[in-house]
Amino acid sequence: MKTIATHDSSSNPNAEINIAKEHALLQEKLWIDSTLTQFDDVLRENYDKSLGDFSEAIISHLATLTKAIRGAFFTVKGDEEERRFLEATGGFACVPDTMAKKTFRMGEDLIGQVAKTKKVSYMDNLPMQNLTLNVAAGSLSAGSIIILPLVFNDEVYGVIELVFIQNLANKYQDLLPRLGNNIASMLQSIQNNIRTKKLLNETQEQAEALRAQEEELRQNLEELAATQDAMQKKQTEIENMNHTLAKKEKVLEKALQEAQAKETELANVNEQISTLHVLVESSQDFIAYAHLDGRGIFINKGGRKLMGVALDADVSKLNIKDFYPDTSWESFQEKDMPQLLKEGSVTSETRLRNLKTGTIIEVSMASFLIKDQETNEPKFMATITKDITDRKAQEMELVNANEELRAQEEELRQNLEELSATQDSLMKIKDELAAEAERSKVLFETSRDAIVVMDKNGIFTDVNEAAVKIFGGIKKEQLLGKTPMDCSPETQSLHGGKTSEEVATQIMEATMKTGTYTHEWHFKKLNTEIFEAEVKLVSFELQGNPYMQFVVRDITDKKAKEREILKANEGLKTQKEELKQHLQELRATQDSLVKLKDELTAEAERSQVLFETSRDAIVVMDKNGIFTDVNEAAVKIFGGIKKEQLLGKTPMDCSPETQSLHGGKTSEEVATQIMEATMKTGTYTHEWHFKKLNTEIFEAEVKLVSFELQGNPYMQFVVRDITAHKQQIRDLETQLAACKATLKKQA
Incomplete structure (x- = not known):
């Protein structure tokens, strides 16, 4: 504490002046800190608004704060460095559409040059009538102008222009660059959110189209599975009949001659059955079905190519587990398989592995059970899986699908030639095949296309x-x-x-x-x-x-x-081309979705870095008041070494029993009132006595913000230790009181 001299002021005539200056500097510092705090609240209140509304709110607040007569808010747009430009998105005492110029290239005029150099440009003592603003009574002449770059992490996100009648006070010249950094940080988050929402909406539209295609293929696969199941039963019956045929060769010679006469009719039935195979084999999606224990039965041509399975590979030696990376397989066993057995179908997005290259493929998978037609018990499980990174491959795989189809037709023909049954058996088989052909015909006739x-x-x-x-x-x-x-x-x-x-x-x-x-x-x-x-x-x-x-x-x-x-939209040709290019990129390759995932991951990491590196202590707690996350500054301010010392605690664990700042009420009573007020208004700022882990008490300024995450209510509070600041004010007040008492005595 400084010692105040008690001798006559005539021996030190500047004492009172120095005290007044020191008091003025302290008041200015307190004003700047208070203004920054209030401006943080303005930023948070407008965070979830559109870019235009955000710009209007910020430029209006800054103009009112600095007593500017006019202001303009410019936002950097464009993805590529050489195509970036500044566009007016908000104004005070003006609107973007009526501005003399609303867009600037980087480096163009003062607006573009400030954005390029990232340095503030301030001009005062402007000549009369050099820059004017129209009002009802005539026009006002500007005395000074400041052009402020909005920079965060050495990246410029916009420019603010403010015009004043008089020269701008020094305290505003010091304050505005600090406000500019906060605005740039918020602009970055808003622009990232807009870009993320746009990509998510487009992805959701794409997913809807994929689900419609999957449903159509699923119905076709059920028909194919039923057909092949029936053919497998017929083949078993034929093998049993071969033992009897050995004793009836002479009788069967005549029957075989008659069978040859029926071959033409069976070929026509075979033609109709093959139509169903064309529908499935022409798809380049991964279409397959297997036993309930995962042993493979069938994989279509497109699925073999997608998953790296050779065309001549024996599918029965494969298991669905082979296609899953370890983590994805665990998820399938724990979540998808129980739901499949319970509900009969399940749709999910997962990751599969190409058996040949080891490449991980992002897929959309629709799985369902195929039940026995007699017992209605689950017999097989089937899947329609789409590579959501490369849909164009469907057209290319259709050509190769015909080769596999002809091989299946040849196999079916050889099976039919081996039929050595009696005429009654052949007629029965003909009726069954005719029924299968009728079902194929129904699919053809009832198609909406x-x-x-x-x-x-x-x-x-x-x-x-x-x-x-x-x-x-x-x-x-x-x-x-x-x-x-x-x-x-x-x-x-x-x-x-x-x-x-x-x-x-x-x-x-x-x-x-x-x-x-x-x-x-x-x-x-x-x-x-x-x-x-x-x-x-x-x-x-x-x-x-x-x-x-x-x-x-x-x-x-x-x-x-x-x-x-x-x-x-002739006037929007440029925007349309950009959108068209973006849509083409979404259909291109797996890298586009991987890039999106990396961007989202990077954004999450950036948000986490901002949280962890914040100089302010930040604590997140759930609806029960339990600390669920803290940053390093919070660990430090509460006297801890690691986060685990604070996680799971409540505000009451870190507070004394009573709060002298709140009339001596208990901490629990005051905290309940404050949390209720925060839930109503969304934010609440107050002062509080906290208790460190070593029981040391300190004064703090607390800013509470309520928010929801996945439907659950949370609160975040920012803690600033103001113990020294409060003590400084008390010391200054003591000094001022002593000075006044001394001056009074001397008077």
Whole structure:
């Protein structure tokens, strides 16, 4: 404590002046600290607002605080360094749309130069009428202007411009850069949140589309599994009958001759069954089913390629556990498998491993049980798993899927040739196969997409009801025997005005080479009405003959809406190109989602670093008042060495029994009142006596903020030790009282 001299002031005429200056400096420091604290509250109150609302709130607060007559808030935009620019997002006594210039490149004019150099620019004693502001009574002439960069971690996030009638006081020149750092920190979080929300929304839309596709494939897989199960039963019956056939060779010779006569009919049934195989094998998703203990039964072509399983590998030697990394397998056993057995199906996102390369693949997996048709007990489990990092692979795998399908057809033909049963057995098998063909036909007929099958000459050999409807017909006979040219206008404006015949020839040649082809086409209905369509062509062979199947989707309305959107957004061409590029990147490769995950992880790490490196002591507690997390500053302020000394404690464990700052009430009573007020208002600032781990008492300023995390209420409080600060004020007040008493005596 300083000692105050008691001799006559005439011997030290500057004593009172020095005390006044020292008091003024202390008051200015207290004002700056108080202003920073209040501004932190303003930042938190506007944290969850849009960028525009945040800019308006901050520039309005700063202009009011500094008594500026005009202000503008500029935000840095653009991802690439060479394309970054500043755009006005808020104003005081002005709006961005009426500003003389609302965008600046980095380094352009004073706004751009301040952003580039990251240094404050202040100009005072401006010439009269050099910079004016219009008011109702005329115009005001500005006396000074300050342009403040918003910098955090050496990265500029924006610029603030404030105009004043008079020169700006020194205390505001000292205060504004400190406020700028806090604004930049909050801008970084807001921009990261906006970018994260945008990416999450796009990912959710993509997930919805994936779930719709998975449901359709799941239904197809159930049909395929039922078909193969029935074929396995038939094969068992055939093997049992072979023992009896050895004794009846002479009788069976005649039966086999009759069987050959039936072979043609069975081939037609086989053709219909193969249609179902085409649907599954043309998919490049991982489609498989296995025994309940995990032993493999079937993996489609696309699944083998995705998971690194050789085409000629024996699937029965594999187990679903082989495809899981250790952590993902534990999650499947603990969560997914119990739910699958209980509810019959489960959908989840997990990670699988490519058996050949060891590459980890992020996938969306829909698993379900296949039950015995007689006992209704679970017999197999199946999955439809989609590689959510590379959807384009579906089109490429469709070509290779036909080879595996022909191999399965050949295997089925050999099994049928081995049938040596009696005529009654053959008829029974024929009836069963006909029933399977009928189910395949139902899938074809009830498809919501229009499907047309044509032979090598381009003649329609089969169409479903959706195809009849889309071409404006009433019955199939109106389309059978026609060709694509009969259902197309003479020219195709979508293909540079070329004739339909010329374009169709090129497309069919490309399809025969690649196996698949997707394009847009103008079709002509039976009533000559023209409509736009998306067409997916697939080439395949059936009994050695080439065929093509194309799926038609009417996109007339979709195209009309696209043209309306293009017309309405001609002025936003640049933004549209950026969005288009972003959407293409989302479909590209696994690296795009991994990058997103890394960014989110980095953001979480940055938030944790801010928490851990904060100079202020920060404590997070749950609804019961139990400390769930503390930073290093909190450990230090409470006299600890490690976090575990504080985790699990409550405010009462770290407080004396009573609070002299609150009229001597008990700490528990005052704390209850404060927490109730915080839950109502969201924030609460107060002073408090805390008790360190060594029982030492210290005074603190406490800022309480309530928030929710995953639906649960939490509170965070920031503690600043003001013991020394309070003692300094008390010492100064004692000195001032002594000075006043001395001056009074001398007077």
